Amino acid sequence: MLEIDWFLAVSAVMFTIGIIGVLIRRNAIVIFMCVELMLNAVNLSLVSFASYHGNIDGQILVFFALAVAAAEAVVGLAIIIAIYRNNLSVDVSKINLLRW
Amino acid sequence: MTVYIFIVLAVLAIASALAMVINKNVVNSALFLVLNMVSLAGIYLLLNAQFLAIIQILVYAGAIMVLFLFVIMLLNVEQEEKLFDKFRVKYFLAFLLGVAVTGQIFYSLAGVTDMLPEISDKMAAVGTVEAVGDVLFTTYLLPFELTAILLTAAVVGALMIAQHKIKRTEEI
């Protein structure tokens, strides 16, 4: 069986890719997907700790994270639709009406 | 055997995550994210979290990502013309920050290596539907009920935000 470090390393790399994605992409939907990726990375480390400790609580936390992610996706996509309706674009660099 | 399966799944997860970020086409990005989630579900199975693995596919791949695709198709989002254009400094900084974050995570991990949990015999029993349900409906009953309220609130809120307001006065 593997050491826990491997799982945590995968989780860390995925989290970083998510951060870089949020920073370099301009499409609001892709940014949102990168946030989901980061959530997934955190979930992975929670699950690996939970099963290496032989303790279920971490998995329960992941379950709640999934529910929150679902709620977040619904509201976030609704906001993106509202933005698109006003700007006819989901490019975050073009949504600059309130920018100083 | 487990090691090889893990390596395949981990490479698949990271490669699809990378492909998602650098792909110009939004639909492709979404599909790579689905691939990422499915390979994560495989990793959960390796960790004996069967319930979460199936829920991951059911909720993330089956519902959330379909919603994403739905919105992408509905809005008919144009693909970004150039992914890497003039602001080279910005990308460089983003990359630096990413490296810094990874470095920090690995550094803090390296500091606690001897504190990390070893494989225990309890591992196999964790993660079945019975085990999860047992704790979920006793210790975590209140958070579970609150999740239901959260989801209801999210649905109502999403409807309010995304609804197209029709001016009734102009008709009739």
Add this chain to the structure above:
Amino acid sequence: MSPGGFELFSLLYIPTWVAVLAIGLFSYLNSAAILVYAERRVASFIQNRVGPNRVGPAGLLQPVADVVKLLLKEDVTPTHGYKVLHAVAPMIPVITALMSVAVIPFGEGLYVTDINAGVLYILAVASLGVYGVTLAGWSSNSKYSLLGGLRAAAQMISYELPMGMAVASAVLVAGSLSMVEIAASQEYLWNIFINPIGAVIFIVAAFAEANRTPFDLVEAEQELVGGFHTEYSGMKFGMFFLAEYMHVFIGSILITTFFFGSYHLPFAGYWLPELSPLLKGVLDVSVFSAKVVFWCFVFIWVRWTIPRFKYNQVMKLGWARLLPLSILNFMIIAAGLYIYHNVL
């Protein structure tokens, strides 16, 4: 795999699960061909026509002729479509349909694997099938395809909820999420007798998930030409065709497993004597197949009897009728079980 498995295979030194997997996949793939023929014959019977009877005896080789025709047709790809996804999309519904064979019990001890979340697995696999239709609609770069794909996604997501609640009520009665135990728990009393409302909801949702009439808005010819497969031809179209009939087959299998006693004869626990393993296996598989064939027939029967809903009616039925009803049914079942176990 299973300790009390089917003795015949152990005589031939084949593990039971390998044999079940092979036979299961074989019957899945061939169900489509048989269903195509059955559909055309039943349709012509209902409409008082003759139906295909030229190819082979009584037209039995008609599916073969159909497949040969599809294989020989030109494979057209839309010029401005998205070619990779256009090619991949038809495979997704077929693959997800085949994946469901893994947890279905075809008889006592006759299953590929018994995972403790088999019902969730079935729902998860079914929810992945949406991708095929949606991507086919999008990658064709045609407004009819896109509208068909979007309709499909909306409809399948909407009907997954009542379907899930109906399955949950069946799970509640059996007290397990394992398909094998749900099937085994119906030895004395089929779920339909305990949970009739759940069964009706599940059947309606299964029709909607399979995109069959009266819910075939996805490919409504009068509005959308061919729906999501407008731009498909040749064997790629054939894959969608295959997937549709495989979904009918799986829908029938799931209706049988969850609510109509799986491989048990009615009230079998009360009167059926102890049989030898071989005889029991043959009986189980025959009973199971007979029920599945009956439900496939119902699928075809309904298609040629009931006209199509309007789209708003489909959505209203799903969200405003079936979903509250299924939640109410779930509560009633839960209360009934509590009273049965604790009060009586």
